[in-house]
Amino acid sequence: MNHPYLEAVDSSVPALTASHISKSFRERDEDTRQWRPVPAVSDISLTVPRGEILGILGPNGSGKSTLIRLMATLLMPDEGSVSVFGYDVQQHRLKVRRLINRVSVEASFFKKLTAEENLAYATGLYGVPNRQAQVQARDILHRLGLPARKLKVPLEQLSRGQQQKVAIARALLTSPTLMLLDEPTTGLDPKSRREVQQFVLEVRATHDATIVICTHDMAEAERLCDRIAIMSRGRFEALGTPRELKNQYGRTLEDVFFALIGEPLDEEVPVES
Numbered sequence: 001m002n003h004p005y006l007e008a009v010d011s012s013v014p015a016l017t018a019s020h021i022s023k024s025f026r027e028r029d030e031d032t033r034q035w036r037p038v039p040a041v042s043d044i045s046l047t048v049p050r051g052e053i054l055g056i057l058g059p060n061g062s063g064k065s066t067l068i069r070l071m072a073t074l075l076m077p078d079e080g081s082v083s084v085f086g087y088d089v090q091q092h093r094l095k096v097r098r099l100i101n102r103v104s105v106e107a108s109f110f111k112k113l114t115a116e117e118n119l120a121y122a123t124g125l126y127g128v129p130n131r132q133a134q135v136q137a138r139d140i141l142h143r144l145g146l147p148a149r150k151l152k153v154p155l156e157q158l159s160r161g162q163q164q165k166v167a168i169a170r171a172l173l174t175s176p177t178l179m180l181l182d183e184p185t186t187g188l189d190p191k192s193r194r195e196v197q198q199f200v201l202e203v204r205a206t207h208d209a210t211i212v213i214c215t216h217d218m219a220e221a222e223r224l225c226d227r228i229a230i231m232s233r234g235r236f237e238a239l240g241t242p243r244e245l246k247n248q249y250g251r252t253l254e255d256v257f258f259a260l261i262g263e264p265l266d267e268e269v270p271v272e273s
């Protein structure tokens with residue numbers, strides 16, 4: 001699928017470049033009542049070539065979502081810069097927003113509206129003609145295993161897993177040139193998880209898509225990702241192909257993670273059907 005903004009971009013320009021980005025939040029100390037900085041992302045540099053699936057694997061609180069939000073123009077870095085297809089996110093925020101799609105666990109939806117209405121709204125914003133969008137939406141949700149009758153029900157009546165599928169469908173509908181997936185399969189049952197993973201691979205193969213995906217799931221990272229960054233305390237401890245990481249740090253990805261972080265990955269949030 002061609003994207004109007006991408007026609008002018010040289011295909012050798014990376015999908016994403018981050019140069020020495022840092023971001024801190026401020027938190028109030030309960031005792032002293034003083035504000036203190038909480039570093040979330042510290043001096044990360046990274047280049048993601050077009051067509052790559054990059055995984056970010058790290059424990060809770062390691063800064064994965066903050067990094068994704070910096071890439072998505074939802075947060076501005078304190079230091080450093082981010083470019084998407086060569087466009088600086090601070091100078092070309094609107095252009096960048098049309099080239100990316102973010103799916104996160106706390107997907108923002110109109111919960112009283114149905115899946116179909118939410119998708120129509122999203123695609124309306126992006127200028128896709130509505131009939132075409134509806135047909136595409138149904139097709140995508142069907143491929144994701146969401147029954148057609150669920151399209152007509154207010155989102156608040158769907159399970160978290162089903163809402164997640166709608167969020168992914170929405171991202172796929174709007175020409176996902178750079179897809180930022182923040183734990184897209186967390187909370188899904190194993191079958192839905194496989195379906196979503198399969199779909200991510202399919203999107204990369206059929207669209208000109210580049211994908212950055214945060215995950216808790218090592219098997220998922222290994223199955224989907226060309227390269228994996230292991231993140232801890234706001235930094236990348238390592239970045240490489242699964243094979244490179246295993247050659248250097250251990251026999252399995254679990255071993256690699258343990259060798260670099262010194263603790264296993266956290267428990268999953270409970271699965272919901």
Ligand code: ADP
Nearest residue numbers: 025026038040059060061062063064065066067
């Ligand atoms: P992850 O997605 O890996 O779990 P996050 O990026 O959500 O990590 O969080 C990284 C750190 O930044 C944590 O210490 C978290 O508490 C803090 N943090 C994230 N967002 C905010 C915010 N809006 N305000 C204050 N602190 C935040």
Ligand code: MG
Nearest residue numbers: 064065066182
């Ligand atoms: Mg997170």
